[in-house]
Amino acid sequence: MKLNGYNGEDLYKKPRNEMVENQLVRRGITDQRVIAAMRLVPRHLFVEEALGYKAYDDYPIPIGEKQTISQPFMVATMCEQLRLKGHEKVLEIGTGSGYQTAVLSLLASQVYSIERIGPLLFKARKVLESVGIHNVALKVGDGTLGWKDFAPYDAITVSAGGPEIPKPLLEQLVDGGKLIIPVGNEVGQVLEIAVKTPGGIKIAENTPCTFVRLIGEYGWRENGN
Numbered sequence: 001m002k003l004n005g006y007n008g009e010d011l012y013k014k015p016r017n018e019m020v021e022n023q024l025v026r027r028g029i030t031d032q033r034v035i036a037a038m039r040l041v042p043r044h045l046f047v048e049e050a051l052g053y054k055a056y057d058d059y060p061i062p063i064g065e066k067q068t069i070s071q072p073f074m075v076a077t078m079c080e081q082l083r084l085k086g087h088e089k090v091l092e093i094g095t096g097s098g099y100q101t102a103v104l105s106l107l108a109s110q111v112y113s114i115e116r117i118g119p120l121l122f123k124a125r126k127v128l129e130s131v132g133i134h135n136v137a138l139k140v141g142d143g144t145l146g147w148k149d150f151a152p153y154d155a156i157t158v159s160a161g162g163p164e165i166p167k168p169l170l171e172q173l174v175d176g177g178k179l180i181i182p183v184g185n186e187v188g189q190v191l192e193i194a195v196k197t198p199g200g201i202k203i204a205e206n207t208p209c210t211f212v213r214l215i216g217e218y219g220w221r222e223n224g225n
């Protein structure tokens with residue numbers, strides 16, 4: 001596993017390894033590919049330079065536009081639960097800083113990622129390019145509608161919390177495909193993992209979490225519900 005524009009050697013190598021050991025491995029993350037990807041991706045480049053020293057801490061950090069880069073453990077558990085092997089086409093909703101996009105780019109063959117806030121997406125694109133990630137396509141839009149042009153997807157991950165699973169995303173999954181999304185109210189959610197089977201959609205719930213709002217046609221309304 002490698003990044004073409006980045007060799008993994010920087011001032012933050014030690015905090016990055018400590019993040020992996022203390023926040024991921026100790027909490028039960030076992031997928032060695034997820035662990036290797038998160039040991040490699042320079043998370044500090046995905047936050048403002050002045051916040052670089054906080055990038056490996058155990059919580060989300062502001063990235064501007066009232067949005068956050070997800071907590072490292074959330075990124076790890078969401079990626080792990082998709083059980084990616086490397087050949088998959090993945091759709092990500094909520095590019096944000098582009099950090100999870102970078103992790104996914106190392107775990108899958110192609111990543112499509114949608115962000116509703118243009119300035120965040122443009123920043124994310126710059127950082128992803130700067131570290132040599134090229135198997136990612138990005139667009140500004142309402143991710144609750146999915147990205148039909150490239151559907152169906154082997155896996156879909158949503159990094160913002162919605163009231164329910166957006167129907168278009170289920171429609172854009174392959175048979176056997178998996179979707180992970182925080183579902184709940186605007187204060188707290190639980191990760192739901194949906195699997196498309198010949199018998200219908202099977203949904204399981206696990207980790208409690210608190211994400212920013214998923215805003216869109218099949219999410220929350222921008223002002224109010």
Ligand code: SAM
Nearest residue numbers: 069070094096097100115116143159214215216
């Ligand atoms: N995984 C991202 C990271 O590591 O930076 C997390 C980003 S943040 C928790 C969630 C993002 O979802 C925000 O940038 C927000 O603007 C975006 N978002 C919310 N609703 C959306 C929608 N309908 N379509 C696309 N992006 C959306």
